[in-house]
Amino acid sequence: MTKSSLSHPKTRGPSDHDVRTQIVDAASEYFTHYGYEKTTVSDLAKSIGFSKAYIYKFFDSKQAIGEVICANRLGEMQRTVDAAMSGATSASDRFRRMFKAFVDAGSELFFAERKLYDIAATASLASWPSVGAYEAYVEGVVTAIVREGREAGEFERKTPLDETTRAICFMLKPYVIPVMLQYNLEHAQEAAVHLSGLVLRSLAP
Numbered sequence: 001m002t003k004s005s006l007s008h009p010k011t012r013g014p015s016d017h018d019v020r021t022q023i024v025d026a027a028s029e030y031f032t033h034y035g036y037e038k039t040t041v042s043d044l045a046k047s048i049g050f051s052k053a054y055i056y057k058f059f060d061s062k063q064a065i066g067e068v069i070c071a072n073r074l075g076e077m078q079r080t081v082d083a084a085m086s087g088a089t090s091a092s093d094r095f096r097r098m099f100k101a102f103v104d105a106g107s108e109l110f111f112a113e114r115k116l117y118d119i120a121a122t123a124s125l126a127s128w129p130s131v132g133a134y135e136a137y138v139e140g141v142v143t144a145i146v147r148e149g150r151e152a153g154e155f156e157r158k159t160p161l162d163e164t165t166r167a168i169c170f171m172l173k174p175y176v177i178p179v180m181l182q183y184n185l186e187h188a189q190e191a192a193v194h195l196s197g198l199v200l201r202s203l204a205p
Contacts, residue, residue, distance in 0.1 A: 020058050023048070024072075027065045036066055036119045063128070070123045071130035073113075077105040078137050085141075091149030092200050098141060099192045102176040110182060117178060124179035131177075135169075138176055142168050146203070155203040168199060 026048040031039060041062050045052040059065045084101035088094035110117045123131045143165045149155035174180045175188055175195075184191065 016058065020068075023050075023055060023058060024065060024068050028069050028072075031066075031069065031119060032113065032115045035115045036062075036122060041065075063126075066119050066123070067128055067130050070119050070128060071133070073109060073120060074130055074134040077102070077109065078134070080105040081141065091145050091152060091154050094148070095145050095200060096192075096196045098145065099172070099175070099196045100189075102138075102172070103181070103188045103192045106176065106178055106181040107185060107188065109178065110185065117182075120178040121182070124177055135177070138172065139165060139169055142172070149203060153205065156205045164203070171195060171199065 023044075027039075027044055030044055030047050034043070039062070041055055042052050044062075044065070045055050059068075081098055081101040084097045084104075085094050088097055109120065120131075122128075143161065146155060146161060146164055146168070150157050150161075174184045175191060181188065
């Protein structure tokens with residue numbers, strides 16, 4: 001990596017937001033090459049031409065930097081899922097699209113950005129806030145789909161909504177949570193098809 005020509009801000013210079021973005025971008029590139037666990041803040045500072053103390057003005061730890069990177073990657077996965085669901089013609093269609101999109105996005109992260117996938121795995125194991133927000137997103141999507149299906153008469157209404165949502169989320173976890181998906185990649189695409197069908201049959205009125 002080439003060192004940045006950005007100098008420490010004096011009277012005028014880049015905004016705090018610009019510096020934070022530059023640090024995150026540089027960290028993403030560095031972590032992609034060397035991995036999150038093997039990188040220290042000192043390594044990162046040296047690679048981009050900042051002092052370690054200067055980086056600590058914007059992030060209080062390596063984890064704080066990793067949090068932003070993890071949130072960005074999980075956010076990309078969410079946008080992929082949202083885009084996949086946008087053309088759905090029914091709640092059942094939306095559910096199938098959602099499941100497949102989660103598997104596709106998670107597999108892409110695992111195979112295309114293996115070192116950054118490791119950050120997501122670390123985040124899952126350590127329960128970082130970014131992972132909590134991602135899991136809340138999954139629950140929100142499932143709740144919305146079930147509610148949509150009930151309002152359209154497509155799904156049964158006897159089971160409490162929160163109970164139905166939790167059960168579906170438990171089933172989805174091995175395929176939508178990065179640290180778990182790595183153990184289910186071999187059959188993930190097939191599982192998305194068969195488990196979608198099973199869930200949708202159980203939701204039928």
